[in-house]
Amino acid sequence: MTRGRPSVSWRRATQSRLFFPLAILAVIMLFDLAFDPAFFELEVIDGHFYGSLVDIVRNGSTVMLLAIGMTLVIATGGVDLSVGAVMAISASVAAILINPDFLEVSRDAAYTFTPLPLVIILALVVATICGLWNGILVAYWNIQPMVATLILMIAGRGIAQLLTSGTRIQIFYEPYAWFGNGWIVVPVSLFIVAALYLGAWLATRRTALGMFIESVGINARSSFYSGINEKRVKLVAYMFCGFCAGLAGIVASSNIRTSDANNIGLNLELDAILAVVIGGTAMGTGGRFSLLASVVGALVIQAITTSMYAVGVPANALLAIKGFVVVVVILLLSAQFRDVVERLGTRKAKAA
């Protein structure tokens, strides 16, 4: 920024919260294009869109769902490490409700023990209760968010295992599989993401809730003195995050037609946190947030994942790359790091 004087519109564009995630997304897309010239091609088969881009959006839908909830939690100055485990819990609840006698597998595609709406509602209620638990620990017990949610992160998978007696439950009920596999021109999961985004956007930007969340993140104590019930704001944020994780668990288990307590949502808390951080919401300190930037951040993560698979990086090793990306992004966003870089710059300028 010290070089020359950039035009006003350029500066406004670069200072937008969307600039950074969109720029990364563009770089990854260009990389993919160089790797596979057919990357941007879209096919229309039976009125449905297919192609690599659609794949990224479709596979990224769970991370987008998680990122929307995680944004609010991180904006209050917290973090929720338990989203992956909550996904496993909600998937297990759904699978058990569909077929409580899961050892006697019924392969009937129309059979369900519980009506579908009830399955969805109960799974979401259980997930929201998990969020409520996190929220109580963080807001009312004053436990550090990271430790409070770590407990559910580890114990939650144990709970999911207990629910399913440690088995992997296959889901044959076809209407349930529609959420993760259906298409209405574009994948159904996208409509779920859009609906959740719209709901969250309306709740945070058309009511005062969004401002409350930001104010609690910036300074919980002064929010309290200004008459905001900061504990309840935090509680709502964690409950909403649990709800989103439950939705993500339903979409994920519906997509693979299986509820696997060990692997559903494994390491996805990483992806969700990373998406929010790329979206520019400050980790640990909270404050201003942008839901749209987080969603774009989730797309960045999914694009990275898809590209790495294309290059042939093993799935588990991908963790290392994402870990590095987290550190680099946080460094770029940290004021301290910018100070150091700026100081180095001025020192060089003085020497010259």
Add this chain to the structure above:
Amino acid sequence: MWSSIGARLAANRRLIPLAATVSLFVLAYLFGAVMYDGMRDPQIFLNLFRASPFLLISAVGMTVVILSGGIDLSVGGVVALTTVASAALLRAGGIDPWAIMLLMLAMGMAIGGAMGFLITYLKLQPFIVTLAGLWVARGLSFWISDDAIPIDNRLYTVLGQTRILIPGLSDPVTKVGPFISIPVILEFVVLLVAVFALHYTRFGRTVYAVGGSEQSARLMGLPVNRTKMLVYTINGLCSALAGIALSIDVSSGHGRYAPGLELTVIGAVVIGGTLLTGGVGYVIGTLFGVLVIGVIQTLIQFNGQLSSWWTPIAVGALTLAFIGIQSALAARKARPSARRNRPRESTRENPALQGESA
């Protein structure tokens, strides 16, 4: 004797969580001994130590970090990475196993030091840095190998299989009877070194001071930055040492080893009476924290009907209970209530005090 212990407890509230842990351990063990005949076997008691070397070593490192007011979530990853890396190096051959162990310790210190640097000098949040460290370490271990690598090395076998008989309880001629293994000795050496370093050296006092209040420690002229760097480096060293102990124990290496070790270790430290906000606690409490978790595991095994998944749930519940006890004790201290309502902003200290890092 009992009355003097009571008097000390009354005089020093800080000992209450520790006393609670010790009694919990004794009661849980007595309960097991009454319920199950097998638990009266002295070997089962010694197995509590034999099963825990990597846990205790890692928990001791974590105690130092938490006492200094920080947190390290990367321990499980570094432990797994150490097992895989040493197994891969042993399989490749050509390097002396002792040299490999030294290399692993250096690697652990390098990882811990790097995280410490980011936390101390670039002022990043400890939990996000170490969380990233966890992912990087686990990812790297899968990069080395997707499958478990067996360790077939004489030194590792000797270290793992040697039985040290307990004088007075075992028969030295037939070599039967209760025994411990070499890693058990290692874990107690680590524990004793930590007790000495924390309670009898300048470094230890600085750790407590930094954990109590980083601002005050800076104002007192204590080397805060150096101590924080050192704390994370030491924990990296402990994680690597724990990884070596684990690879000796299971004779193989895999990136999935030590799953959820973060919670178990943090749980052991908290159950041991150390305050999560730093500055308060004893490393000897951590030993009992590890033992309590060990007894829970043993009880679940002896019960035979409970799924092993109850262990993380029980550990989580106990951790919560102890956090609850401590916040209740803290509330009774009748400090200004503002302290409890204050959000975590101690790391963002007064800009006037940041001179040292500049």
